Amino acid sequence: MATTVPAFSYAPSFAVKPPHTDANGSSFIPPSSLSHPSSFPPIIRRRFTRAPVVAALAPSKGTLGSIRKSLNDFMSLNYWVVRDYYRLVSSVNSFEPHIQKLSDEQLTAKTEEFRRRLGRGETLGDIQAEAFAVVREAARRKLGMRHFDVQIIGGAVLHDGSIAEMKTGEGKTLVSTLAAYLNALTGEGVHVVTVNDYLAQRDSEWMGRVHCFLGLSVGLIQKGMNAAERRSNYRCDITYTNNSELGFDYLRDNLAGNREDLVMRWPKPFHFAIVDEVDSVLIDEGRNPLLISGEASKDAARYPVAAKVAELLVQGTHYNVELKNQSVELTEEGIALAEMALETNDLWDENDPWARFVMNALKAKEFYRRDVEYIVRDGKALIINELTGRVEEKRRWSEGIHQAVEAKEGLKIQADSVVVAQITYQSLFKLYPKLSGMTGTAKTEEREFIKMFQMPVIEVPTNLPNIRKDLPIQAFATARGKWEQVRREVEYMFRQGRPILVGTTSVENSELLAGLLWEWNIPHNVLNARPKYAAREAEIVAQAGRKHAITISTNMAGRGTDIILGGNPKILAREIIEDSIIHLLTQQDPNVELASETVSQQVLPKIKVGSSSMALLAKATLMAKYVSKSEGRNWTYQKAKSFITEAIEFSLSYSFKELEELANEDSEFYPLGPTVALAYVSVLKDCEEHCLHEGSEVKRLGGLHVIGTSLHESRRIDNQLRGRAGRQGDPGSTRFMVSLQDEMFQKFNFDTEWAVRLISKITNDEDMPIEGDAIVKQLLGLQINAEKFFFSIRKSLVEFDEVLEVQRKHVYDLRQLILTGDDESCSQHIFQYLQAVVDEIVFSNINPMKHPCTWSLSKLLKEFMTIGGKLLHESFGGITDDSLLNSLGQLNDAGSIDIVNFSLPNLPTPPNAFRGIRRKSSSLRRWLVICSDDLIENGKYRTTSNLLRKYLGDFLIASYLNVVEESGYEDKYVKEIERAVLLKTLDCFWRDHLVNMNRLSSAVNIRSFGHRNPLEEYKIDGCRFFISMLSATRRLTVEALLRHWSSPMESLELS
Secondary structure, three states, X not given: OOOOOOOOEEOOOOOOOOOEEOOOOOEEOOHHHHOHHHHOOOOOOEEOOOOHHHHHOHHHHHHHHHHHHHHHHHHOHHHHHHHHHHHHHHHHHHHHHHHHXXXXXXXXXXXXXXXXXXXXOOOHHHHHHHHHHHHHHHHHHHOOOOOOHHHHHHHHHHHOOOEXXXXXXXXXXXXXXXXXXXXXXXXXXXXXXXXXXXXXXXHXXXXXXXXXXXXXOEEXXXXXXXXXXXXXXXXXXXXXXXXXXXXXXXXXXXXXXXXXXXXXXXXXXXXXXXXXXXXXXXXXXXXOOEEEEEEEOOOOOHHHHHHHHHHHOOEOOOEEEEOOOOEEEEOHHHHHHHHHXXXXXXXXXXXXXXXXXHHHHHHHHHOOOXXXXXXXXXXXXXXXXXXXXXXXXXXXXXXXXXXXXXXXXXXXXXXXXXXXXXXXXXXXXXXXXXXXXXXXXXXXXXXXXXXXXXXXXXXXXXXXXXXXXXXXOEEEOOHHHHHHHHXXXXXXXXXXXXXXXXXXXXXXXXXXXXXXXXXXXXXXXXXXXXXHHHOOHHHHHHHOXXXXXXXXXXXXXXXXXXXXOOOOHHHXXXXXXXXXXXXXXXXXXXXXXXXOHHHHHHHOOOOOOOHHHHHHHHHHHHHHHHXXXXXXXXXXXXXXXXXXXXXXXXXXXXXXXXXXHHHHOOOOOOOXXXXXXXXXHHXXXXXXXXXXXXXXXXXHHOOEEEXXXXXXXXXXXXXXXXXXXXXXXXXXXXXXXXXXXXXXXXXXXXXOHHHHHHHHHHOOOOOOOEEOHHHHHHHHHHHHHHHHHHHHHHHHHHHHHHHHHHHHHHHHXXXXXXXXXXXXXXXXXXXXXXXXXXXXXXXXXXXXXXXXXXXXXXXXXXXXXXXXXXXXXXXXXXXXXXXHHHHHHHHHHOOXXXXXXXXXXXXXXXXXXXXXXXXXXXXXXXXXXXXXXXXXXXXXXXXXXXXXXXXXHHHHHHHHHHXXXXXXXXXXXXXXXXXXXXXXXXXXXXXXXXXXHHHHHHHHHHHHHHOOOHHHHHHHHHHHHHHHHHHHHHHHHHHHHHHHHHOHHHOHHHO
């Protein structure tokens, strides 16, 4: 019987692309395309097709695909939106000839002219085109950079409150100046938000030169700044900061004890923000709330014990794990063993709770891996950001996970803490009336941005065509086969001289590959979270585009800095200056282990420094030696580096001739700074020439080759890695390699049997790669499923957080009103609290539908006197429920009532505290509020109940004013005490409320087993918790104030 064998061919994996078209319309074939047979390692690949005839039709299929893509682009909404923006571009270009003729002073004066026009009623849209033209000209003069037309489109997208998707190297940083300048003209402040301190400082110094030239103030928020510095920088027209500093400043401002501690622009701290790498901030980091913690608990000793118990338990026998949800479930055997080891009868005993600690210890054991999720440095477990590969020293896992990790590693345990304030990035950026963002990869998440933030994603065209080649994904049965193929491809590219960037998903994987390359004596650089590598990040990224450079990087480490083919001349020039001078200025060791530096430097082409640069370097070296000896300077390593940085910045402010004059002038001090600046300018010219030549050679070889060693849980992250190659029309190529043993397949329990069967049919070698449309389609399907899973998690978190978001806004608005309001506002808050407490007492004891004889008047009197303490005991001590009932009955016989001086018949009259127009009008306003509110049902005796509320409220308020007056303290001191009590009680109950809401969010999931919607349950119970919290806050505030002024000497701690 004949057996049918699937037809397949050994078609080459890298087909020559169709001819390109140059700027003049002529056809040409890139040099890299002509050298394909030698551009990639000559290994055997299996590519299966339906039939040989199909392969023969490949060119026609490619042509058809190009036509289909062009048609899809034409039919897309993005095409027409961008086309509409070209009208603005034309308008900006029409202003350019006139703007170029202006002097520097006239160009700067344009800012005040725009502000005057806005003051006369014009809108930002009216001046947008001319303002963009002004910024373009200012950038040309100060930075030597002119905005391309597509960058004008990017600026307009940002101004319209959308997300500008611009490919890597297209100049997003320069684009931000357009929208930032235009929106800063209103004087309400603009925030440019980056992902770290380095980028914030770089952009503020670099782009800030444009804004300062145009007369705007530029601020910078950095880690370690004090309150005064932060306040000053937030008052600037444009403030550069990173997302975490912005969030923590907002939270700290809402914990401030007095208005002098506020640093943001209150009462309106948010106006317009431009978020760089917006996908990273709002989606990747969106799940992690910013937390400020308070007082620690006393459970630290339990974590090491639980860690020992976790070591005894065996997966599959004592507990089961779910990688997808990162959850652990103890079996009956596991519970019994844990209880025996801990000598307890019940792990969930409320008086001796161990369950949480054991579960956290198991999670730390299974899900939190050293050199993947964290590293250990200086006796601390430091989190590695899974997306950037950077260490986040200030971040800690919550709910006891971090303590469990510390216990696992045998480190000193920092005890649990209580959440004092928290907010997610999603909730934080929703506070901006106008929000925009920019990134290289956001289109795949557009639906989420529109749903969550009402921000569409606009794809901005590239300035030059993208000629990067994205090669087919290769799949392997085993991880060993994948890593060996990565090593072979790296070696082959290295022999050709092409720069290579290898992206890995963890520190562990980056060092695994580094070890393989060392075995084969292949020089390389590693960039991950370890200090010995992270300290050289700028240098490594600067070298990554040079000939023969090999860079192994964790996920997007170095993001925000372009990899320039041939190298970055500015950083290379800085390295030459530092190597020549820094060892003469300081004897201190940098205390950083530099790995693989010697071999890597030997392979890279040497920088040829000219004779004039050599002479200036020799002069700077000699002067540094004299300065070090004669002045006896014993600088730290960091100070020496800072000095060189200042000298380089100094060189930007003067011409070469001016620097020569400063370096040669006679002075009693050695002009070391100008001399170093002069040497830097000269060396920079040599580096620029070298990098230009080397960059041309690298382009001829095919540009940067990027290798991805695993697919991520989102296509967007993969596209970020791909985007490192082919910047600004440069050649380049990318290749992703995956194995069926990769974490993503295990984490999501994806069925990989189909791939194993496919490999076994094609070859007996499990390390043989397979590639093709079927493989790509299957893998992309798996990624899309993972994206849907994480989107559902983020969506759920946002929906839950929206409940807390409303409550947070109410509390923080109330808090700022108390903190920044005047004395009269503070008094009104106290009166409202006093009246509200009386209302709650009355509501809980009466029914306006029934006669007062059925009301619980004795209980009402008792609760009222409890609130006032001895302050009310003298007046109401002899009042019985019968006398109160008789008094209410006499109201029906009264002809008219004086509301301002109202008192119930035969009951104590309120102290005469309502003197003056202001207090009398306040009393009348309270009566109007009582009559108009809907807190009480309509009934026959509603008026009687309202008059009772008014009488008791007046009596309590008047008694309070009377006792404050009798205390003899000045009004200023009284208001300080009132504010302190209001804020302390609000903060105390809000902190407890956050704890309760966090517990509730975990508890409501169990209710889904009873066919109840967890979100609806969370909303209902959360609302009930919040109302109870506000009620308790008012009551405690009133009791504390009455107690304080009744016995001020006993309550001095409140002040």
